[in-house]
Amino acid sequence: MKFTQKPFIIIGSGIAGLYTAIKLSEKSDKEILIITKSDLRESNSRYAQGGIVGVLPENLEDSVELHVKDTLDAGAGLSDPDVAKFISEKSSDAVKDLIFYGVDFDKQPDEKIELTLEGAHSVNRILHSGGDATGRSIEIALSNLVENKPGIRIYKKTIAVDLLIDSENRCKGVIVFDKTTGEYEVIFSSAVIIATGGAGQVYSRTTNPRIATGDGIALAYRAGATVQNMEFIQFHPTALNFEENGSRFLISESVRGEGAILKTPDGEQFACKYDERGDLAPRDIVTRAIFFEMKENGYDHVILDTSKIPEEKLKARFPNIIKACEENGIDMLKGSIPVSPAAHYIMGGIKTSVRGETSLTGLYAVGEAACTSFHGANRLASNSLLECVVVANELAQLLTEKELLIPSQNNDCKINCLISEYEKNYFDYQPDVLEFVEKIRETMWENAGIIRHDAGLREALKTITELKLEFDRQYKCRNANEYDFRNLLAISELITKSAISRKESRGGHFREDFPETSLKAFNSFISKELNCGMFLCL
Numbered sequence: 398m399k400f401t402q403k404p405f406i407i408i409g410s411g412i413a414g415l416y417t418a419i420k421l422s423e424k425s426d427k428e429i430l431i432i433t434k435s436d437l438r439e440s441n442s443r444y445a446q447g448g449i450v451g452v453l454p455e456n457l458e459d460s461v462e463l464h465v466k467d468t469l470d471a472g473a474g475l476s477d478p479d480v481a482k483f484i485s486e487k488s489s490d491a492v493k494d495l496i497f498y499g500v501d502f503d504k505q506p507d508e509k510i511e512l513t514l515e516g517a518h519s520v521n522r523i524l525h526s527g528g529d530a531t532g533r534s535i536e537i538a539l540s541n542l543v544e545n546k547p548g549i550r551i552y553k554k555t556i557a558v559d560l561l562i563d564s565e566n567r568c569k570g571v572i573v574f575d576k577t578t579g580e581y582e583v584i585f586s587s588a589v590i591i592a593t594g595g596a597g598q599v600y601s602r603t604t605n606p607r608i609a610t611g612d613g614i615a616l617a618y619r620a621g622a623t624v625q626n627m628e629f630i631q632f633h634p635t636a637l638n639f640e641e642n643g644s645r646f647l648i649s650e651s652v653r654g655e656g657a658i659l660k661t662p663d664g665e666q667f668a669c670k671y672d673e674r675g676d677l678a679p680r681d682i683v684t685r686a687i688f689f690e691m692k693e694n695g696y697d698h699v700i701l702d703t704s705k706i707p708e709e710k711l712k713a714r715f716p717n718i719i720k721a722c723e724e725n726g727i728d729m730l731k732g733s734i735p736v737s738p739a740a741h742y743i744m745g746g747i748k749t750s751v752r753g754e755t756s757l758t759g760l761y762a763v764g765e766a767a768c769t770s771f772h773g774a775n776r777l778a779s780n781s782l783l784e785c786v787v788v789a790n791e792l793a794q795l796l797t798e799k800e801l802l803i804p805s806q807n808n809d810c811k812i813n814c815l816i817s818e819y820e821k822n823y824f825d826y827q828p829d830v831l832e833f834v835e836k837i838r839e840t841m842w843e844n845a846g847i848i849r850h851d852a853g854l855r856e857a858l859k860t861i862t863e864l865k866l867e868f869d870r871q872y873k874c875r876n877a878n879e880y881d882f883r884n885l886l887a888i889s890e891l892i893t894k895s896a897i898s899r900k901e902s903r904g905g906h907f908r909e910d911f912p913e914t915s916l917k918a919f920n921s922f923i924s925k926e927l928n929c930g931m932f933l934c935l
């Protein structure tokens with residue numbers, strides 16, 4: 398076991414982690430360590446398509462007030478208006494910063510930035526890059542910068558497996574596992590920043606890549622941090638109806654923004670039956686509309702009809718979607734893509750302020766792993782990338798204002814006990830963990846997915862409990878797959894328990910047995926000490 402010290406540790410190299418690193422390196426000359434579980438550029442961020450919200454002063458149709466209203470409407474009573482206003486007001490500067498860092502947003506022929514529309518936005522306000530490759534453009538620009546900054550070190554293919562929490566519940570560092578060498582390192586730090594992204598892999602149908610196993614949320618919860626609103630999962634209406642390497646390729650909402658229409662395989666339009674905003678209603682509504690149509694009529698998918706969009710426009714705006722369709726034998730230019738819903742985003746996560754502070758001293762969180770109360774019960778499209786960069790900037794500022802001391806090694810009994818768990822060798826039992834992973838993902842999709850009810854949720858909880866007993870790995874695991882599974886189990890339990898406790902329907906959480914929305918909106922909080930849902934009224 399190796400022991401080291403670093404002033405700042407950032408876990409995750411998506412847009413939230415990279416942006417935090419860049420901003421911190423501009424404001425501080427202390428060393429920054431980025432730990433990332435796969436390659437530097439592999440993340441949910443890399444696959445973001447539609448774009449990033451920018452309330453730009455030159456867009457006279459738009460305003461902070463209007464963006465806040467759209468965000469709060471989508472958030473179904475749980476978005477914090479102050480947080481929404483704060484983030485919206487910073488969006489124009491965030492866009493300027495990204496351009497400064499090398500992101501090339503698509504422009505109109507007159508060189509003005511091109512803005513598109515997505516579901517539940519009142520006006521065109523979404524900037525995009527590379528047509529439909531916004532995430533990739535931002536991720537590449539930021540990772541190129543990070544790789545060339547002398548003060549930033551990067552540990553690739555390295556998993557954060559536990560946080561060092563001392564006897565006074567302060568975070569003092571992290572234990573990491575090098576997937577290539579199989580070695581562990583204990584790193585003491587004055588600030589640990591979780592930027593580990595989402596948890597879509599909890600579900601058998603998801604747009605998220607394999608890395609999205611909710612690790613940071615699981616780690617923070619194990620460490621005693623408060624997590625919030627875990628029952629709120631966003632299911633994207635239109636994933637390509639094919640599975641590849643554990644995930645489904647997204648067909649961006651901006652395709653509907655540009656005029657595509659949802660139809661049944663028999664050619665009937667249906668979205669307007671469910672909401673007057675039709676195909677561009679908020680995601681939870683469109684997802685349920687598709688789900689009901691599929692269930693009622695026994696369809697395995699519905700059709701996204703792109704025939705109304707001129708071919709030249711399709712080619713310019715959606716080159717990557719055209720390519721992905723082609724690879725699956727579908728000619729998007731012919732106008733008919735088979736789609737179905739898939740888990741896409743987790744609105745809940747580690748409870749934080751807009752400056753990334755968690756309930757534990759020394760522990761910070763940013764990006765999809767955090768819950769700032771911006772998205773509420775349902776995220777407005779393209780608000781996630783915006784939140785990542787705005788909160789990352791605030792967090793970097795906060796950390797440079799603080800007088801932070803790197804903790805001295807190993808003088809706390811709670812920390813020593815934890816470290817000793819990772820020094821043991823005790824692998825008599827070697828389960829087929831990949832089989833367990835598939836079981837949990839299928840159970841969650843069937844019982845804690847788009848439409849929920851008490852009996853199904855309890856069935857999911859029963860499977861989780863059985864798997865927990867069978868798996869029996871509290872601390873050290875045998876390999877990366879086991880760590881993923883340990884976290885998937887923890888996240889599944891948090892989602893399921895929170896969903897059982899919320900006896901109403903709201904945003905991304907729909908209960909067949911409680912279809913109404915309560916008059917009083919409330920956030921749910923869960924922490925290890927309570928080990929059960931605790932609801933506080935707003």
Ligand code: FAD
Pocket residue numbers: 408409410411412413414432433434435437439440441442443444445446447448449450531532555556557558592593594595604605606608609612613647741742763764765766778779780781782783785
């Ligand atoms: P990620 O980008 O997911 O990065 C997480 C990082 O943490 C990765 O580097 C991962 O390897 C690392 N990591 C995880 N666990 C560990 C661990 N234990 N140890 C070490 N490293 C770890 N949002 C928008 O606003 N606009 C869009 O157009 C848009 N399109 C999307 C399209 C798709 C297909 C998907 C999946 C999401 C989309 N989203 C979009 C959502 C958005 O992309 C994500 O919410 C956002 O990118 C999350 O960024 P992040 O930095 O928080 O996490």
Ligand code: SIN
Pocket residue numbers: 445446447448647648649650651777778779780781
């Ligand atoms: C999409 O392009 O449809 C995804 C946008 C988002 O998740 O914000």
